[in-house]
Amino acid sequence: MNLVRAELLKIRTTNTWWVFALISLPLWALTLLVNWLQSDALTSGDLGEMPPEQAAQLAAAAHPDALSANLFTTGQFFGLLIVMLLGIIVVTSEFFHQTVTTTFLTAPHRSAVMIAKLAAAALLAVLFWVVTTGLNLVAGAAVLESIGVGNQLGNVAAWEAIGLNGLAYLLWGILGVGLGVLIRSQIGATVTGILLYLGGTIGAAIAISVLAARFGDWINDLQLLVPSLASSLMVAGTEIPGNPPRWAGAAVLIGYAVVTGVAGTLILRRRDIS
């Protein structure tokens, strides 16, 4: 418990937290604007001619469940990225600023230090989610009212999406810590993390759709194995026709978080600090 408090104090006593907050706020506002315009377009009807399969997907997206799920998880795309970077920094800044020697002198039981770091990153991630969700409930309800579907604050599907969103924040925070241990360099881990998240999302999505067109639809299910795609599936808001179920995405992401957390702990226990 002392160690978790110390980890949180480490974050509070540097400018990391407000720099991250400062970056996140405009990104959140921007996403809110995009979601608003998109929700407005989806509900204002006339979207032109399209094949029936696409029409079904659009109809699902225009349903109040999907609209509210989307709006109440606004800021998620960048939020998950930020939370992962925070997790990375919790570990790599110790190597960057050479404070790891002091940390391990203070607490020679390294597993305890690693667990404290995982807990601190998880707490920060959840805090991030709580604040964003608070903003989303206010702004999202207002948008939903304005497009005439009601505030949806009693919608079970919406709360399900909010909950899974929280799980996603938690897991990406943990993934960040694991990544930070695996790649000690601050810049190296940050770049890898961003590539894994952004490049992984876009690149893997393209690769999988190309492969699916060539080898058949079953390839689509493999997207589950890409962490960023598993995550976007899990937080899709509602079940999308033709995709694997959301819980599968959650299971895969939990798997990755556990693996990186455990691997990170084992590596940290053995490593010479010189």
Add this chain to the structure above:
Amino acid sequence: MSDGQRSPTSDGQIVVSGLTKQYKNVRAVNNLSFTIQPGRVTGFLGPNGAGKTTTLRMLLNLVTPTSGTATISGHRYADLSEPLRHVGAVLEASSAHKGRTGVNHLRVICAAAGLPRQRADEALALVGLTPAAKRKFKGYSLGMKQRLGIAAAMLGDPRVLILDEPANGLDPEGIRWMRGFLKGLAHEGRTVLVSSHLLSEMQLLADDVVIIAAGQLVRQGPVDQVIGSMTQGVRVRVRTPQAEALTTALKGQSATVDADGQGALLVSGVDAATVGRTALAAGVELHELTTERPDLEGVFLELTAGKAGIR
């Protein structure tokens, strides 16, 4: 660990036994054994690359030994129940977050170690850093960083102090302060182990020395004893225009005479008075007659000759 298990004689004692660290290409520390006593300042000496830092890091559970053990008061560092209350360490690479203030750096350590928060302010006052408490670490001079490191080591009021090259980068005033500070701690009965390659400083500071080279023990003991044990002992430097005549006369007194390469003779085996008397009897004119006591530096260079150098 209960206090009952701790033998009272080993309290504050550091025991290194058969310690070895093999890196991929170098055996940084090779079967090293020594004992450090409380109440004294012990200098841990060796040329660059001798393995001092590696030894201290193994002692502090930061580097895993290939074989051998290192204990403090009879326990491995990792087995001490409250390590900071027992051992304080200032290591070369121990640093602070550039953007964190000095006092916050110490408060983080207090939080992690379960020490009361005000220890941070007390430790800063102890090293004279109170005025810079709220400044960020990146603005600290080398001397201030070194003092902050010592403040961190003193947070738990430890029995045992371990410092790796603490004099590096300090100005003469800072070095003098450190010398007084460390001697004071030893005087209070604490164990003080200081690694250094600055020998003149060590001669002023240390009571005991442990000298290593190429990862192996070369000599251990009280400073005076180690200096006195040297083969060359006291030498007399003489300058004369009649070097050959004097050399012949001195050899009759069973003295050893060498040229120092700069026009003077180095005489060992006899004292300055004997040299003067012999010269007078032989009618040899003298221009200089000085007794040269070996210092730690000379001893060190002789002991580590051929083993120094970059590995």
